[in-house]
Amino acid sequence: MSVGGYPQDVMENAFDYGHGPHVHRIHVEQVEDKMLGPVHDVRLLLRSSVIGRLPPLPMHVTHYGLGLFRTEVDLPALRVSVLIWICAVPTAGARMTLRTAITTTIGNHDSPVRRAAAHLVSLAAMPLFFMALSQDAGIWNHHRLVSPPRLAQGDGPIGPFRRWAEQFYPTQPETAPVEDRS
Ligand SMILES: [Fe+2]
Known part of the structure; x- marks a missing residue:
């Protein structure tokens, strides 16, 4: 899908709590935040009104540079694991193309009820993911550059993430090659 924004917006989304x-x-x-060179590894706990009184869901987010985003969400109660990949490629202007993949893994269940519930969660994972992505795209399509950027209380650790992301941008402005007139 083609959306407005830059690949960093996709990555930063995970820290905009x-x-x-x-x-x-x-x-x-x-829960945990590790920056290992070009790899950023974060462990989170996810709470949602959709999952009601279930314990918070462990979520493992890994950024491979600014172009590849991997996140895994586990539902231990149903032995379901959802794995999502997003590959973000900048295109013309302030737009990017997102290529996505999602898989679900269901563990063994003795109970037919739990097995059926796990399959329902598995079937719901893709539409829920695309709904969330569409919600974010609605913001990315309309955001404006504000310099210097302002953060609000509760935004999350966006500052440390942006300092990590600086390694992927040139430190000097790129200059055009000098033409050889000899
Ligand atoms: Fe989001």
Whole structure:
């Protein structure tokens, strides 16, 4: 899908905890954050009104640079694991193309009821993912550059993420090659 914005917007979305309750009706709590060169590895706990009284769901987010986003969400109660990949490629102007993949893994169940519930969750994973992506795209398609950027309380650790992301941008402005007139 083609949307407005830059690949960094997709990655940064995982750390913009402030938008979760308002846009996706989820609450995210950070458990662990590791920055290993070009790889950024984060463990989160996800709470949502959709899952009701279930314990928070473990979520594992990995950024491979600014172009490849991997996230895995586990539902231990149903032995379901959802794995999502997003590959973001910048295209013309302030737009990008997102290529996505989603898989679900269901563990063994003795109970037919739990097995059926696990399959229902598995079937719901893709439409829920695309709904969340569409909600974010609605923002990316209309956002404007504000420099310097302003952060609000509860936005999450966007500052450290942006400092990590700086390694993927040139430190000097690119200059045109000098023409050889000899
Ligand atoms: Fe989002």
